Amino acid sequence: MNKVSSRRAQRAGVVVIYVSALALSAVACWGEYTVWTAPVSFLALLLLAALLGSVHFTLIRTGFWRLTHTSVEELDEREVQITHNSLRHAYGLLSRVSFVLVLFMVISVRFSFLTLTHRGHYSLGLAILILIQIFIHTLPASFLAWTEKSMD
């Protein structure tokens, strides 16, 4: 695969990661607020498979996951530099995303158009928590996948 198509594939993979993560959260909320019917469960499983598959092919197999989840002693100086840059960008983006999510939760509870609990479960809160975790773990590596060539 040449450089351009490889970069394009990496960027497409990053888009799939976040589209599937957001869609999965939406389906999980929908399932909790209505009923977990077989089609809703199947759609959730399909989205989970898309999320895990895109993380595997875009972040893990390309080596970007290793850069952002390994000790700094195991990286060379250029890798430390690009990883630092990706972490800085991810931190900035994550602070904005978590601000919007928490603000949404606060407003939704204050005006009671959504509740964090439904049928005794912390459904919306759990979905948002999982979404934030996905963002925290994938954002730095995704930034590298968007800007750098594959590390393998």
Add this chain to the structure above:
Amino acid sequence: MKARRLFNRIAVLRTERQVSRKELAEHIGVNFQTVGYLEREEYNPSLDLAFRISEFFGLPIEMVFSVEPMKSLSETLNEQTRTTGG
């Protein structure tokens, strides 16, 4: 502060010595991709890494790195021969 571009002869020296990027990378302790970035002058090495590269080729650092575009080794040698009158 934006770093100025450093020029180098790594690609020429590596080809001349018939060393692969992977072998050079193992010797100087970096990922083989970093060697590619260094050769394309897309990344400026630290002083320590620059010394490790020079030591690997057994040349003084100024023969491998420069802040000005580098002349070919034959041109440099020719100039040195002229100045020393050899």
